[in-house]
Amino acid sequence: MSCVLCDSDGGLIVVRTEKFRVIRVVDGEEARRFPAFYRLIWNDHVAEFSDLSVADRHACMDAVAEIERVLRSLLHPTKVNLAALGNVVPHLHWHVIARFDWDSHFPAPVWAAAQRDEVPGGAAARLAQPLVAVDAAILQAISR
Amino acid sequence: MSCVLCDSDGGLIVVRTEKFRVIRVVDGEEARRFPAFYRLIWNDHVAEFSDLSVADRHACMDAVAEIERVLRSLLHPTKVNLAALGNVVPHLHWHVIARFDWDSHFPAPVWAAAQRDEVPGGAAARLAQPLVAVDAAILQAISR
Numbered sequence: 001m002s003c004v005l006c007d008s009d010g011g012l013i014v015v016r017t018e019k020f021r022v023i024r025v026v027d028g029e030e031a032r033r034f035p036a037f038y039r040l041i042w043n044d045h046v047a048e049f050s051d052l053s054v055a056d057r058h059a060c061m062d063a064v065a066e067i068e069r070v071l072r073s074l075l076h077p078t079k080v081n082l083a084a085l086g087n088v089v090p091h092l093h094w095h096v097i098a099r100f101d102w103d104s105h106f107p108a109p110v111w112a113a114a115q116r117d118e119v120p121g122g123a124a125a126r127l128a129q130p131l132v133a134v135d136a137a138i139l140q141a142i143s144r
Numbered sequence: 145m146s147c148v149l150c151d152s153d154g155g156l157i158v159v160r161t162e163k164f165r166v167i168r169v170v171d172g173e174e175a176r177r178f179p180a181f182y183r184l185i186w187n188d189h190v191a192e193f194s195d196l197s198v199a200d201r202h203a204c205m206d207a208v209a210e211i212e213r214v215l216r217s218l219l220h221p222t223k224v225n226l227a228a229l230g231n232v233v234p235h236l237h238w239h240v241i242a243r244f245d246w247d248s249h250f251p252a253p254v255w256a257a258a259q260r261d262e263v264p265g266g267a268a269a270r271l272a273q274p275l276v277a278v279d280a281a282i283l284q285a286i287s288r
Contacts, residue, residue: 047223048216050216057206061193061201065201069194080193081227084225084226085225085226087222087225
């Protein structure tokens with residue numbers, strides 16, 4: 001079976017480690033509506049979180065927490081959303097999404113129906129920092 | 145500010161610990177469509193996962209992984225979905241949901257639009273085990 005997360009990076013690479021990579025979603029509607037949308041993608045093809053060893057699970061969630069801390073520190077989101085779903089692509093990946101009370105879907109999940117119009121021209125311009133600064137801070141936090 | 149997860153159990157109590165409780169969602173459409181829908185609710189009122197100490201984060205996700213393992217072992221779901229959103233109730237809680245390729249929303253997230261009709265009479269009857277057996281196994285796994 002071919003797997004899109006085995007066959008491609010899955011987004012803009014922010015940092016690679018031996019165990020996982022962090023990407024930023026840069027294409028399509030998701031990136032336009034939720035610009036600070038990152039994913040931690042486990043390198044090995046495992047489907048479920050509980051397929052990881054305890055050490056790998058802890059390392060995975062330590063990195064998720066580091067991404068969350070950077071988003072909170074630089075962007076002051078209303079809330080951070082974390083999710084490992086994988087119904088369509090059953091290769092372990094964690095969504096880490098900065099949410100704002102002005103985004104098109106808040107307070108609904110990003111997968112639900114929109115609650116209001118999109119920010120004209122894309123939401124990235126409303127962020128407190130350029131996304132490249134966020135990317136760089138995540139690289140630094142994970143590499144530490 | 146009043147908080148519904150400070151002021152109530154938030155569902156059917158499966159197990160309580162000093163740090164968190166696990167509940168099963170028993171009311172409304174969610175329970176009818178996704179009967180094996182559990183939540184780990186942190187006892188203290190913290191909003192974000194990264195508000196926890198590293199020891200608490202690990203304990204939290206160890207418990208989430210235990211719930212996931214029970215769901216996999218007893219119910220053989222197509223996929224398990226994990227999420228900490230909290231946009232509406234910003235008190236840390238993890239959704240742990242057994243998903244099946246026959247459920248009303250699969251492969252979409254439970255928060256998205258339905259993909260097909262609900263199972264007539266509720267989906268619980270299609271599970272491989274009664275939910276009380278799943279509850280008991282989660283109690284045992286978390287209390288170990």
